[in-house]
Every structure is written in structure tokens, then in C-alpha cells.
Amino acid sequence: MxxxxxxxxxxxxxxxxxxxxxxxxxxxxxxxxxxxxxxxxxxxxxxxxGLTQHPAIIETMRQALLSEGAGSGASRLVTGNRLPYDLLEGALTEWQGCQASLVFANGYMANVGVITALVGREDVVFSDRLNHASITDGIVLSRAEHVRYRHNDMDHLRVLLHKHRDKRRKLIVTDAVFSMDGDQAPLHELVALKNEYEAMLMVDEAHSGGVYGLHGEGLCRQLGLQDEVDIHMGTFSKSFGMYGAYVCGSRMLIRWLVNKARPLIFSTALPPSVVAGTSKALALVQAExxxxxxxxxxxxxxxxxxxxxxxxxxxxxxxxxxxxxxxxxxxxxxxxxxxxxxxxxxxxxxxxxxxxxxxxxxxxxxxxxxxxxxxxxxxxxxxxxxxxxxxx
CATH class of the missing domain: 3.90.1150.10 (Aspartate Aminotransferase, domain 1)
Structure with missing residues (x-):
């Protein structure tokens, strides 16, 4: 070597x-x-x-550690789906005003899991050139055609959508706030193009969740577009000061991901104490x-x-x-x-x-x-x- x-x-x-x-x-x-x-x-x-050292989060985790143990012991589809998961996903669904939510181990696994569950060889994914690496890797693993449009260039995206208009499934994926530049995606224009070309739209709110929106719901909610986004993904590792990720959307979407998202199916569930701490962090994000x-x-x-x-x-x-x-x-x-x-x-x-x-x-x-x-x-x-x- x-x-x-x-x-x-x-x-x-x-x-x-x-x-x-x-x-x-x-x-x-x-x-x-x-x-x-x-x-x-x-x-x-x-x-x-500034929540990583919040005493209320730490105390919640301590109590859950004593009652639930150190680890979950299995994947969520086996015996790892503990009560704290139900509580957190219920709170997420209410927070986002959606039909259902699903918690993943981290943002990387959420993006890979969602994209590979939604598209395959006969499909195409349109991705902003500055999207996070986890989005890129999810597209590669999906085996769908990977089409990158120039950063925030909606004219370029329109040309590419028209070129691939006959594909079986079309998925547009973007960061809401781009992690290395700090600028925003043109979400209104993306929604319009998604509707025009009958594509799915996935928005990664990793760096906007907690920061934007009246209660920290993210940029989609702040712009009034929450009902226009098909797949809403976010992480707990930024504004929440915790670890993990979530996907919000329709009940049908969440049912599909439970059956098809391989990073969820084949990974041990998060420790219950982490999930419980995240519920407390979510409450603080909304209240403070x-x-x-x-x-x-x-x-x-x-x-x-x-x-x-x-x-x-x-x-x-x-x-x-x-x-x-x-x-x-x-x-x-x-x-x-x-x-x-x-x-x-x-x-x-x-x-x-x-x-x-x-x-x-x-x-x-x-x-x-x-x-x-x-x-x-x-x-x-x-x-x-x-x-x-x-x-x-």
C-alpha cells in the first residue's frame, strides 16, 4: 500500500x-x-x-440513560424503536405541520437513505453543484442519472428539466442554506419548476432548521412553502446541539422509507438518551x-x-x-x-x-x-x- x-x-x-x-x-x-x-x-x-451544553438537555439525557440504558440494542425494525422515538417523531410532525416524520441516525444517512429509496436506474436527479456531499453520494448510490445544475441557476435547471422531461421519475434536491457559502436556495422558483415538470422536490434544511421560521421550522416554513416541498429533511447536529436527523412529509412517504431506506433498516437505532435529549432540544428551539x-x-x-x-x-x-x-x-x-x-x-x-x-x-x-x-x-x-x- x-x-x-x-x-x-x-x-x-x-x-x-x-x-x-x-x-x-x-x-x-x-x-x-x-x-x-x-x-x-x-x-x-x-x-x-448555543444548546450543546444546555443543562435541561443534559438532565433529560441523564434521566433517559438511567431508565432506558446505554444503547438501543438493535435496529428500529427489530427492537430498537423505543418510546423516545415515538415522542420525538410526534413532536416533529406537530412542529412541521406535516402528516408524519422519521428520525435517522444522522444527516448523511438520511440523505443517502431517502434518495436511494426514491430513485433508481430509470430516473434522474437534479442537484445544485454546491449541495452537500451526502446528497451527491446518495445520488451516486441510487444509480439514477446525476444531473448537476449551476449554483442557484434556475434557467440552467429549466433547460435540464426539459431535456430529461421523459424520465420515469424526476427528483430535484437542494440545500436550503448552503453549508460553505451561507446563501439560500431560490425555493419559490424551485417549487414552480417542480410543479411545471412534475418532479419531486427534496430540501435539506440542515443549516436552516432552528435558524429560520417563527419557531425554528426552517426556511421552507418562513417562506410559506412547507406544503409545496415533498421531502423535508433536517438535522439535529446544528441548531439543536444534538445528533441525528429527521425527514418530514406525507404518511405514504414515511411508510415507504421505513420499508426502503437502507441506512435506517440496516443500522442500530440511536441510543434512547440521545433521542430523549433531542426532544428536549426541540422544545427549547421552539420556545426560546x-x-x-x-x-x-x-x-x-x-x-x-x-x-x-x-x-x-x-x-x-x-x-x-x-x-x-x-x-x-x-x-x-x-x-x-x-x-x-x-x-x-x-x-x-x-x-x-x-x-x-x-x-x-x-x-x-x-x-x-x-x-x-x-x-x-x-x-x-x-x-x-x-x-x-x-x-x-
């Missing part, structure tokens, strides 16, 4: 090799992590609402509106502050704020300089993002204070000048 060493050397030469860094929570300091013995401002987490309000205000101010400083900042209103640098090595040096200043903000490089678009991806949280973010902007600006990213 000597070829692996050579390939790793090539990755390192292009500033593309990845490493695992140990991190841990900082007691009584949400929004911070411990790394290398230091307390650091965490601007890389998806903990948008101040978290969304604080996050929204902080995201706007942070984004505008970096943009006015002269950085190349992608437009948007989400808590994902990408600082585009282009060069892989520059992104790594910028990230290292931030770490030296007590800020964790990871360099994102190809293949996660397109070539020549390496960036620092800042992710904000309701756990961050105004002072945290103001100090961070000052340090980011200083590093920008030091590395020649900003003009003197």
Missing part, C-alpha cells in the same frame, strides 16, 4: 492534507472550546443556538425565540463588519460567514494566525469547496457575546493586514 504515502505527499504539497485536532468544552463558557490547554473562541461550530433573534443580529453585524473592512465576504443573512481567500496555503496561514490569537476558525479547502475558493468559514452562535465578536473582528482585520489579504 505504498501508493498511499505518495498520495499523502501530494496532498501535503498542495496544502490539502487534513489532520484531527483534539477539542473539548470549556466549563461555564459556551461559545468557547479547549484546545491544546487553551480556551479559544469557537467560530467553527454549527451550534447555532431570543436565541434566533440574537443569532440573526450578531450574524448581520459580524458579516457587515468584515465586508466593510475590505474582505471578500459572500452575501447572505445566515450565521455562516465565509471569508474567501482563494489560495489553499493562505487559508491555512490565516487559520493558524487566528489560532495564535485564541480563535478557532477552520480553513476550508478543495474538494469541500471549488478549486481556488479556499476560505475561512466562520460560524456564529447565540452563545457568543457582542464583545466576543467585536474582539474577533479586530483580530481578523489585523491578520488580514499582516498576511497581505487587506491593503495597507
Amino acid at each position: 505504498q501508493w498511499i504515502e505518495k498520495e499523502l505527499q501530494l496532498l501535503a504539497a498542495d496544502s490539502l492534507e487534513r489532520y484531527l485536532n483534539k477539542s473539548g468544552p470549556v466549563a461555564q463558557s459556551p461559545g468557547y472550546i479547549s484546545r491544546g490547554g487553551r480556551s479559544m473562541l469557537n467560530l467553527s461550530s454549527n451550534d447555532y443556538l 425565540h431570543w436565541r434566533r433573534k440574537k443569532l440573526n443580529e450578531a450574524s448581520k453585524l459580524f458579516r457587515s463588519s468584515l465586508f466593510s473592512s475590505g474582505f471578500n465576504i459572500a452575501a447572505g443573512d445566515s450565521p455562516i460567514v465565509p471569508l474567501i481567500l482563494g489560495n489553499n496555503d493562505t487559508a491555512l496561514r490565516f487559520s493558524a494566525a487566528l489560532e495564535a490569537e485564541g480563535i478557532t476558525a477552520t480553513a476550508i479547502r478543495p474538494p469541500t469547496v471549488p478549486v481556488n475558493t479556499a476560505r475561512i468559514r466562520f460560524s456564529l452562535s447565540a452563545a457568543h457575546t457582542d464583545k466576543d465578536l467585536a474582539d474577533a473582528v479586530s483580530k481578523i482585520r489585523l491578520i488580514g493586514h499582516q498576511l497581505g489579504v487587506l491593503s495597507p
